[in-house]
Amino acid sequence: MGIFKKRRYYFTDSSFASDTIISYVLGGIALAIELTGIIVSIATKGNVPLIFGTLYVCAMVLALVGEIFAYLGNKAQEGGVKGKRISIILNIVALLLPILIIFV
Numbered sequence: 001m002g003i004f005k006k007r008r009y010y011f012t013d014s015s016f017a018s019d020t021i022i023s024y025v026l027g028g029i030a031l032a033i034e035l036t037g038i039i040v041s042i043a044t045k046g047n048v049p050l051i052f053g054t055l056y057v058c059a060m061v062l063a064l065v066g067e068i069f070a071y072l073g074n075k076a077q078e079g080g081v082k083g084k085r086i087s088i089i090l091n092i093v094a095l096l097l098p099i100l101i102i103f104v
Helices: 016-043 051-075 081-103
Strands: none
Touching: 016 051, 016 081, 051 081
C-alpha cells in the first residue's frame, strides 16, 4: 500500500496570465492613491495640497494602462476567467472613481 504515492489532481490551471498580474498591480496602486486622496481630503476638510491633483491624474493614467493590460490578459490562454474579469472591473473602478469625484 505504501508503494503508490497519492497525487492531487486539479481540474483547473493555477497559473495566471502575466498581463493580468500587471493589471492587478496597476489598478491596486491607482486605487491606493485615490483612497489616500479621499482620506486626506476628509481629514483636512477639503484643504488638500496641490500635489493630489497631479496624483489623481497619475492614478487615472495608471488605471488606463492597467485596463489595457487587463484586456491583453483577457486574450491570453493561461489563467482563469474570473481573475481576468476582476482585473477589468478593478481598473474600471479605479478609472471612474476620480471622474465621479471631480463631478461631485
